Amino acid sequence: MHQTNNLRAIDLNLLVVLDALIAEQHLSRAAERLNMSQPAVSHALARLRRLLDDPLFTREGGRLMPTLRTLELTLPLSEALSQIRTVLTPAAFDPASRHLFRIAASDFGTSLLLPGMMQRLRQKAPGIDLVVTQASREAMVAAVTDGDIDLALGVFPSLPAQVEAETLFEDSYACLLDPACQPQPFDGLTEALYFDAPHILVAVHGEAATEIDMHLRASRKTRRIALVLPHWSVAPSLVEGTDLILTAARRSLKPAGGRLLTVLPPLPLPVISFSAILHRRRRADPALRWLLSEIREIAAG
Incomplete structure (x- = not known):
């Protein structure tokens, strides 16, 4: 009975406010997300601080940084609200809606x-x-x-x-190359040729550690990256007429044609x-x- 009375004393809307504050780490953005006024969110935060006996957030610049207590609450709070939404929201979505x-x-x-x-x-x-x-x-x-x-x-x-x-x-890696531009006579992609050749690396923002390179480093191996670019779709077209090798997901190499060759990597690589x-x-x-x-x-x- 005592626990039931405690639950009746808690406004569950406060938990929704806390969840928004955790996500946004900003008072006005949380208010906008909740369609509430900023003073109302401030008032709710003050109630939460009294209820949980913790400051919950500290100000750093323009952000609200969560305290250790808030970090401990983040996952169980998210899961609890997810369960509540399951009960309260419609069981199905109407695809005919906007x-x-x-x-x-x-x-x-x-x-x-x-x-x-x-x-x-x-x-x-x-x-x-x-x-x-x-x-x-x-x-x-x-x-x-x-x-x-x-x-x-x-x-x-x-x-x-x-x-x-x-x-x-799940996909596997494959290598795209122009056999006419590899050391002749070309008799397949060997591990020695793979590490001697220049490579194309696809990374959205400059150089990045890919799963391939992290896997190679664990085996104390490295490859020479001669070109870094952000576009998967362009990369295959840059292989023809060069000695470059592109190692990428097999599905992404399907459009390759002409004189280009798609082959298995000469060494084991992780599943994608x-x-x-x-x-x-x-x-x-x-x-x-x-x-x-x-x-x-x-x-x-």
């Missing part, structure tokens, strides 16, 4: 999934609009965490606790897991669940 989804993906991901996705949306759900942006892997994770986008599509080796991933498909990631607080969102089911079917096909 809705806007914000997605981040590399051009590799968009080239694989976006054509099929747009065909489905125009046929089944013409009222749904998409905004697709491209960013580095770290920026996509941050945008999901901050609530700036609904989900991101890509390869994510590590994620914060509040972000979850669903693997859409292509995933959709979203914030844990959004996993009960019927609209997002519907979109994920569509993406899942496209990826499977």
Whole structure:
């Protein structure tokens, strides 16, 4: 009975405010997110501080930095609100409704999934609009965490606790090269030739440590990167007529033709897991669940 009375004394809206403050780390942005006035959010924060007997946030510049107590609450709070939304929100999403989804993906991901996705949306759900942006892997994770986008599509080796991933498909690496420009006579891609050759690295923002290079470094090996560029779609066209080698996901190399050759890497490389990631607080969102089911079917096909 005592616990029930304590629950009656708690305004559950305060937990929604706390969740928004954790996500935004800014008072006015949290107020905008909640469609509340800034004084109302300040008042709610003061009540939360009294209720939890902790300052919850400290000001650093223009940001509200979470205290240790707030960090401890972040994951259980997100999961609790997700369960509450599951109970209170409609069980299904109506694809005939108007809705806007914000997605981040590399051009590799968009080239694989976006054509099929747009065909489905125009046929089944013409009222749904998409905004697709491209960013580095770290920026996509941050945008999901901050609530700036609904989900991101890509390869994510590590994620914060509040972000979850669903693997859409797995792929393997392949090497694209122009055999006419390799040392002659060319008799296949050997490990020695692989490490002697110059390579193309695709990275959105300059030089970056890819899964390939981290894997090679663990074996105390390195390759020479002769070109770094941000576009998967352009990279294959730069191989023809050069001694450059592009090591990339096999699916991204399908358009290769002419005199180019696609071969297996001469050494073992990790499997590529292509995933959709979203914030844990959004996993009960019927609209997002519907979109994920569509993406899942496209990826499977």
